[in-house]
Each structure stands twice: as C-alpha cells, then as structure tokens.
Amino acid sequence: MKFKETALTFPSFGWLFLFFVIPTLMVFAFAFKPYDDFGGIEPGWTLNTLYEVLNPDFAVILWRTLWLSGITTAVCLAIGLPMAYVIARAHPRYKQSLLLLVVIPFWSSFLVRIFAWKALLHPEGFLKQALVALHIVQAETTLLYNAWAVLVVMIYTYLPFAILPIYSAAAKFNFQLLEAAYDLGASRWEAFVKVFMPGIQKGVFTALLMVFIPAIGAYVIPDVVGGTNGEMIGNKIAQFTFTERNLPLASSLSLFLAAIVLIPMSTIMILSGSGTSRLEATGVSKE
Amino acid sequence: MKRSRFPQIVTLLGLLFLYIPILMLVLTSFNESKYGGVWGGFSLIWYKKLFQNEDVWKALRNSLFIGVSATLASTVIGTLAALALTKYKGFLQKLHYGMIYVPLIMPDILMGISLLLFFVALSFPLGLTTIFIAHTTFCISYVTMVMLARLQQFDWALIEAAEDLGADTWQMFWKVMMPLLTPGLLAGALLAFTLSIDDFVITFFVSGPGSTTLPLFVYSSLKFGSPSIINALSVLVLLITFTVLWLSQRLTTEKP
Numbered sequence: 001m002k003f004k005e006t007a008l009t010f011p012s013f014g015w016l017f018l019f020f021v022i023p024t025l026m027v028f029a030f031a032f033k034p035y036d037d038f039g040g041i042e043p044g045w046t047l048n049t050l051y052e053v054l055n056p057d058f059a060v061i062l063w064r065t066l067w068l069s070g071i072t073t074a075v076c077l078a079i080g081l082p083m084a085y086v087i088a089r090a091h092p093r094y095k096q097s098l099l100l101l102v103v104i105p106f107w108s109s110f111l112v113r114i115f116a117w118k119a120l121l122h123p124e125g126f127l128k129q130a131l132v133a134l135h136i137v138q139a140e141t142t143l144l145y146n147a148w149a150v151l152v153v154m155i156y157t158y159l160p161f162a163i164l165p166i167y168s169a170a171a172k173f174n175f176q177l178l179e180a181a182y183d184l185g186a187s188r189w190e191a192f193v194k195v196f197m198p199g200i201q202k203g204v205f206t207a208l209l210m211v212f213i214p215a216i217g218a219y220v221i222p223d224v225v226g227g228t229n230g231e232m233i234g235n236k237i238a239q240f241t242f243t244e245r246n247l248p249l250a251s252s253l254s255l256f257l258a259a260i261v262l263i264p265m266s267t268i269m270i271l272s273g274s275g276t277s278r279l280e281a282t283g284v285s286k287e
Numbered sequence: 288m289k290r291s292r293f294p295q296i297v298t299l300l301g302l303l304f305l306y307i308p309i310l311m312l313v314l315t316s317f318n319e320s321k322y323g324g325v326w327g328g329f330s331l332i333w334y335k336k337l338f339q340n341e342d343v344w345k346a347l348r349n350s351l352f353i354g355v356s357a358t359l360a361s362t363v364i365g366t367l368a369a370l371a372l373t374k375y376k377g378f379l380q381k382l383h384y385g386m387i388y389v390p391l392i393m394p395d396i397l398m399g400i401s402l403l404l405f406f407v408a409l410s411f412p413l414g415l416t417t418i419f420i421a422h423t424t425f426c427i428s429y430v431t432m433v434m435l436a437r438l439q440q441f442d443w444a445l446i447e448a449a450e451d452l453g454a455d456t457w458q459m460f461w462k463v464m465m466p467l468l469t470p471g472l473l474a475g476a477l478l479a480f481t482l483s484i485d486d487f488v489i490t491f492f493v494s495g496p497g498s499t500t501l502p503l504f505v506y507s508s509l510k511f512g513s514p515s516i517i518n519a520l521s522v523l524v525l526l527i528t529f530t531v532l533w534l535s536q537r538l539t540t541e542k543p
Contacts, residue, residue: 005375009383012368016386019424024393030404059298082294083301088442098298104529105305111487111502112521115509119315126311156304163301188291193316209392217394219488224510234396241400241492250361254400258393265392 014227028258030251053252058236062256064147065232066251069215072154073162077204079155080162081106084203087163088170097132102163110157116223118144121225145227161210169203191275213261233257309525316518332460333519340516346504353415354483357422360474365430366468372431373438380443383491390428398425399492406493421493422486426479433478463521470538477535481528 031050034042052058087098105113120127121143131137143149173196181191195240197204221233233253240250316334320327337343342510368387373379390398406413449463487502494503508517 005371005377005379008367008371011364012371013383013386015364015427015505016390016424017419019402019405020390020398021386023405024397026404026408027397050446079297082297086294086298090380101302102305105309109485109502109505109521109524111505111509112312112517112524115307115514115517116312116470119312119514120308126314127307157306159301187305213394215397219396220506222446223446230314234394237396237400241403249405250400251404254397258397261392261394262389274395281309 018214024258027251027254030248031255033251035246035248038245046167049248049252050255052249058253060237061231061233064230065216066260067285068147068151068154068232069212069218071097072158072215073208073212075155075206076159077166079159080166080207081204084166084170084200087167088173089175099167102160105160106177111220114157114221117149117156118225121149121152144225145229147226147230148221149225150218150230150232154215154218154226157221158211158215159223161214164206165206166200166203167204167211169200173199208266216260217257262286295377312360312518312521313526315515316514316522321513333515334523336513337516337519338521342499342504342519343501343516345418346499346501349415349498350484350501353418353422354420355481356482357426358476358479360419360423361430361479362472362539363428365427365475365479366434366472368427368431369434369438372435380473387428387431391432395488396492397427399489402489403492413493417493417495418490418498418500421489422483425489426482429482430475430479434468434471437468437474441467467526473538474535477531477538481531531533 010139030041032045033047034044034046036042053062083102087095090098111141119125122128123142128137128143131143131179132139137143177195177199178191181195182188186194217234219230219238222230222232222235223238233256237250237253237257240246240253247285317329318327319330319332368383372384372387398421402417402424403413405411406417445463445467446459449459454462455458483536485502487506490503491506492501494500499507505517505520508514
C-alpha cells in the first residue's frame with residue numbers, strides 16, 4: 001500500500017519540487033546576493049540589495065502598486081456584489097445567459113482586451129472623442145499613460161474574477177432570509193450588511209483574493225497603458241530582468257511582492273484553517 | 288418591501304463596461320482605415336492580410352504544440368495527484384496539497400522570474416522545452432483542483448464491487464474508474480489547454496529565440512507592429528474561445 005501512495009504522489013510532488021519549490025527558493029536566495037556595476041552576480045551574501053529596494057524611487061512604485069491594487073479590489077467588489085446578487089436572483093431562464101455574458105470577455109485573450117482599451121483611450125480613439133464631444137473631458141486631457149488608465153483597465157480585467165465567486169456563494173444563499181429580516185423591521189442596508197454579507201462571506205473572500213493577487217503582480221496592464229507614471233512592481237521586475245539584467249535587484253523586488261501576497265494569505269489560512277480556491281471562479285468546478 | 292432598482296442598474300452598466308472594448312475590437316477589425324478614430328468604410332482587408340502573414344501561423348503552431356503537450360502532461364500528473372490526495376490523508380499529503388495550492392495564489396510574474404532564474408542558473412537553453420515545463424507546472428495545480436472536486440463525488444464502493452467480482456487493478460482502472468472520470472478529465476484538460484494557450488506573462492519570461500507563441504506574437508505586433516491585423520485575429524480568437532466555452536459548458540453541466 002505504501003508503494004502505491006509513493007507512486008501516485010511522486011510525479012506531481014517531484015515536478016513541483018523541481019520546477020516550483022526550488023526556483024522560488026532561488027529567487028528568495030538571489031535577493032541576498034550582491035551585484036556589480038553591470039548587474040552581474042557577485043559571490044557572498046548581503047542585505048544591501050534589499051535595502052536598495054527601499055530607496056525613494058522604488059518606494060513610490062511600491063506605494064503606487066499597493067494603492068492601485070487596493071482600489072481595484074474595492075471597486076471590483078463594489079460592482080461585483082450587486083451584479084452577483086442580480087444574477088443569483090434572476091429567473092432561471094436568464095441566469096445562464098447572464099453568467100455567459102460575464103464569462104465571454106473573461107475567456108477571450110486578455111492581451112487583446114488590454115490593447116483594445118489602449119485604442120479606446122488613445123487621443124484619437126473612439127472613447128476619447130466621445131467623451132470630448134459630450135464635454136466630459138477636455139480635448140487636451142490625456143487619458144492614456146497614467147495611473148488612472150491602469151486603474152480603469154485593471155478594474156475592467158479583474159471584474160469577472162470578483163463577480164463569479166460572489167455569484168457562486170450567492171446562488172446558495174437563501175433569499176427568504178432577507179424577506180424575514182425586512183419583516184422583522186430591518187432596513188435594506190441592515191438586511192444587506194447583517195444578513196446577506198455574512199451569508200456570502202466566503203465568496204467575497206475568494207473574490208478579494210482573485211482580484212488582489214493578479215492586480216498586485218500586474219505587469220502587462222501598466223506596461224501597455226501606464227507609461228512611466230503608471231509603473232508597478234511587475235514592470236520593475238521585468239525591467240531589471242530584461243533591460244538592466246540585474247537579477248539580484250529583480251529578485252529583491254520579487255521577494256517583496258511574494259511577502260505582500262504570502263504573509264497575509266498564510267496568516268488567514270492558518271487562522272481560518274481552510275483555503276478557498278482561485279479555481280472556484282473559473283466556472284469549471286461547478287457543483 | 289419593494290426591491291431596490293440599484294443592483295439592476297449596476298448590473299446593466301457593469302455588463303456595458305465589459306463589452307465596450309469587445310465592440311471596439313469587432314468594429315476596428317472591419318475598418319478599412321488603419322487609425323482607430325476614423326471610419327474608413329467596411330473592409331475585410333485585415334483578415335486577408337492576417338491569412339497572408341506567415342508569422343501568425345508559425346506562432347499558432349508553437350502555441351498548439353505547447354498547449355497539447357502541456358495539457359497531456361499536466362492532466363496525467365494532476366489526476367495522479369488528485370487520486371493520492373483523495374485516498375491518503377497523512378502528513379505527506381498535507382505537504383503535497385500545500386505544494387499544489389501555493390502556485391495558485393502566486394502572482395504569475397513571480398513564477399515567471401523564478402523559472403527564468405532556475406533555467407539560467409542551469410544554463411538550460413530557453414525555448415519550446417522551457418515553455419512546456421513552465422506551462423505544465425502551472426497547469427498541474429488547476430487540473431488537480433478540478434479532479435479533486437470530481438473525486439469527492441466518486442463512489443468508491445464501485446471499486447470494491449469490481450474487486451469482489453474479480454477485476455484486477457488494470458481492469459478496475461480502465462473499465463471502472465476511467466469511464467466515470469472521463470468528464471472530469473476532459474474538464475481539467477480543457478482548462479489546462481485554455482490556460483496554456485492564453486498565457487503571456489510566464490511564457491514571456493521563459494521563451495527564447497524561435498519559440499514565439501501566439502500571445503507573444505500578439506503582444507509584439509500590438510506594441511511594435513500592425514494592430515489592425517491583430518484586431519482581425521482577435522475577432523477570430525473570440526469566435527474560437529466562444530466555441531470552446533460553449534463546448535466546455537456542455538461538458539461540465541450535467542443534462543437531466
């Protein structure tokens with residue numbers, strides 16, 4: 001029997017140990033390596049590479065990455081909650097179509113959608129022209145290449161990641177509880193906060209992770225619509241890897257990124273004793 | 288109490304928001320003019336140019352090759368992992384589950400840079416092989432999770448029944464387990480294939496000369512080349528993903 005467990009476990013265990021655990025530990029180790037003027041790796045160990053990451057230039061980018069992903073997460077939840085609620089309460093005949101409408105853009109290539117936004121926000125783009133014609137923005141306002149463009153496109157890209165897990169929790173919610181709360185004199189807001197929210201909290205938590213994790217590690221979106229004023233950690237990691245060829249600095253930034261994700265995650269998981277899965281939102285693992 | 292209209296309004300605006308860039312894409316792919324803001328009349332010129340562009344087809348070939356091979360590898364490895372996690376409950380499996388779970392919560396860029404460092408440190412040449420390894424690595428976790436969900440509903444008494452009726456391990460596997468697990472296997476494989484064919488960030492880090500996949504080609508054309516061809520390609524990709532989505536919905540939703 002023991003042999004069978006080993007035989008079943010070994011392929012995935014061995015593969016992930018070799019191609020996930022070791023590479024991840026290597027990045028963490030490289031964060032403590034000194035580098036020379038050309039970005040080459042020097043022998044020995046140092047904390048200077050990590051301190052380098054905390055200099056004011058990087059601090060601006062770290063801070064921007066945090067607030068952009070924080071606001072993205074908050075807005076996606078704020079839009080995702082009512083949308084998930086409507087879909088969950090929709091007539092069964094429309095429910096599947098509504099879900100499909102949410103999922104279709106999500107399953108098309110994300111690169112293409114991001115570049116479509118670039119074309120829309122471009123000074124000669126349709127959206128820019130429409131907004132100018134409606135006197136919402138001035139002709140000389142630039143919509144592209146700033147942190148706000150990154151924010152809009154991130155909210156756009158990750159919104160379905162928020163809707164789907166909240167929906168799957170809301171679909172199991174007993175909506176008669178809301179009627180009961182109203183009968184007992186609760187206002188809409190009280191019923192929402194005290195009855196609905198606790199009932200779907202696991203879905204909301206999954207949604208939070210599903211938006212926050214890719215948002216904090218975003219690379220393509222700030223690269224395409226952000227310009228220098230919209231750079232995030234991901235851009236710096238890529239820049240140090242490919243342009244400056246400074247792997248210790250790229251690793252130090254990666255260590256920060258991993259810490260931002262993994263420390264709160266593991267704390268929550270240890271405290272709650274269970275993990276929710278990013279998979280729940282892909283729509284494949286339906287009960 | 289009368290229901291509030293607020294959620295409905297948000298839903299309508301939300302859906303509109305989701306479809307703005309998609310509409311833009313479809314429109315520009317049929318726009319004769321190269322410039323996004325000018326309507327130069329209906330035209331299929333970009334579709335024609337797309338089919339004349341050889342790099343697209345080379346990239347598609349690479350993408351399909353990696354998609355199929357990474358799907359096969361990760362489906363086999365992930366299914367075995369899910370079986371181990373379902374059948375055994377010791378410390379080893381706790382560790383095993385952790386190793387499968389953590390890649391799901393790691394930002395893509397971290398997996399990209401760590402694999403790049405790993406291959407560079409080993410002086411392993413970057414190319415189709417490294418992309419295959421990277422894709423298999425992230426697909427394993429997803430396939431395992433799909434199979435775990437399926438195996439939770441699996442009736443193990445059927446295995447015992449097969450044993451009682453004299454089936455050997457081989458027969459039990461092929462004649463009892465496989466037919467029951469096939470829908471789950473297909474769902475897992477389809478998910479792996481979709482993830483592989485659409486991955487840009489991780490591929491970007493571990494690709495080398497001559498191993499341009501479709502998303503890499505799309506990215507470089509959009510950034511440095513001709514966006515209009517890509518708009519046409521996107522509309523085609525949208526149609527294909529729609530078909531795949533429709534198929535996967537049919538496979539995963541049980542018909543009564």
